[in-house]
Amino acid sequence: MRRDGRWHIPAALAVLALLLAGSVAAGCGRALPAPAGAAECGPGWVAGWHAAQQAVPGDQLAGRTLRMVVRPQASGDGLRLRLSNRHGDGPLHVGSVTVGRAETGAATTDPRPLLIGGRPDVGMDPGTDVLTDPLPVPVERGVPLTVSLYLTDVPATISSHPVAMRTTWLSGPGDRTTEPGADDFGTTLQSWPVLSGLDVLAPRPTGGVLVIGDSLVDGVGSTPNGDDRFPDGLAARLVAEQETTTVLNAGLSRNRLLQDDPPAGGDAPATRFDVDVAPLAGVRDVILLIGTNDLAAGAGADELVTGLRAFADRGRATGLRVFLTTIPPSTSGGRDVEAVVAARDRVNERIRADGPGWADGVIDAAAVLADPGDPTRLRPEYDSGDGLHPSPAGYRALADAVPISALSGAPCLASASG
Structure with missing residues (x-):
C-alpha cells in the first residue's frame, strides 16, 4: 500500500523479499530466470516491462543521473530491475539506482534505493547484464514508475533502447537518484539507456x-x-x-x-x-x-x-x-x-x-x-x-x-x- 505519498510495506512481505534476495542476487552476466511453469500457481516473478537493446553512443552520460519512466504491465508486491551492458564496448559502472512513483515531468515520489548483490553500486563488464536485488514495494499495473541511474563510468558505446517514444531526463553532474524534484534534470532524451527490464513479484x-x-x-x-x-x-x-x-x-x-x-x-x-x-x-x-x-x-x-x-x-x-x-x-x-x-x-x-x-x-x-x-x-x-x-x-x-x-x-x- 501507499499512503501520504510513501511506500508502505507489510512485515511479511519484507521477510519474503529478504528470502528471495538470498536466492536470486545477481552478478555480472547472470542468466535471467526461465518462465514459470504452468503448475507453479503461487507467488513468482513475471516480466512486467521490457526494452530491447542495441549499441548506441554513450556520450554525455558519465557522472550524471538518468531518470526514466516505465509503465509496468503487472501488479505485485515487489520488483527488481534488469540493467544491461550487453552492447557496451568497455566497462560500465552504475553508482546508485532508485525507483519511485512517477509524477509530472522528471519529478518522482519517495525514490527508494535498490541494491545489486547487497551493494548500492555495480561494475558491469562488456557483454553482461545484471539483475538487482528484490525491492519489496507495491507495483500497480499501468501506474508509471521512475527509475533513476547514476552512471559513474560509461564506455564510448553503451546498451540502450534508442527509440522509446517516452521522455527520459538527464541531470547535471552528480548523483541525483534520491532527489524527488525535477530542477536538476535539464536535458531530455528519447531513449532508455542501460535499463532493459523490470520484473514484478506477482501473487x-x-x-x-x-x-x-x-x-x-x-x-x-x-x-x-x-x-x-x-x-x-x-x-x-x-x-x-x-x-x-x-x-x-x-x-x-x-x-x-x-x-x-x-x-x-x-x-x-x-x-x-x-x-x-x-x-x-x-x-x-x-x-x-x-x-x-x-x-x-x-x-x-x-x-x-x-x-x-x-x-x-x-x-x-x-x-x-x-x-x-x-x-x-x-x-x-x-x-x-x-x-x-x-x-x-x-x-x-x-x-x-x-x-x-x-x-x-x-x-x-x-x-x-x-x-x-x-x-x-x-x-x-x-x-x-x-x-x-x-x-x-x-x-x-x-x-x-x-x-x-x-x-x-x-x-x-x-x-x-x-
Missing part, C-alpha cells in the same frame, strides 16, 4: 504476450509519452476484458528479420531470441511483426518466408505459441516500387494460406491497415504521415485485430490458491 503467474519486430512494434508514429503503440493497445484490450495477461514490447526501429544491423536496427529477432524472448518470465505467446525493412533492402519473398517459418519453429520448439503478421503496405523508402510490392504480396499470400500451419495464428496487419481503394498504401486515417508508420488510430486497429481468444492467457485460474 500468481499472469501469462505474457511478447510483441517483437521493427518500428511498427517500437511505436514510431504513436504519440510521444502517450502509450498508444500497438502493444499498448493490446494491453488496453486485455485490461478492458479483465485479463491479467501482460504485454511486453521487444520492438527495435529499423530492425530486420534476416540480417543483424547493429549500428542501425540492432540484432535480428533470431539473434536476440535468447535475451528478448526466451528468458522473460511469464511469456507464453509471441507476436512477430517484421519484414518491411527486409523488403526495402532487397530481400526476396522466398527468403523472407523461410525466415518467418524458422522463427516460428524456434519459438514453438521452446513451448511458446507464435503468431505471425502480414506486412502492411508502405509508400516510404522505395517500398512502393513494383518489385517490392510484388514481393510483399507474395509473402502475405503465403502467410495467409500457410501461416496457420507454421504458427499458432495469423494477424492480417496488411488487410487491417491498407487503404481499400489502393492497397499499396495505408488508409489515410491510419497513416501517421510518413507513409510507413501507423497513427495511434492505426495501432489501435491493429491491436483490435489480435485474436485474444487464441492467446494462452494466465496458466492459473484467478481463483487458484496463493
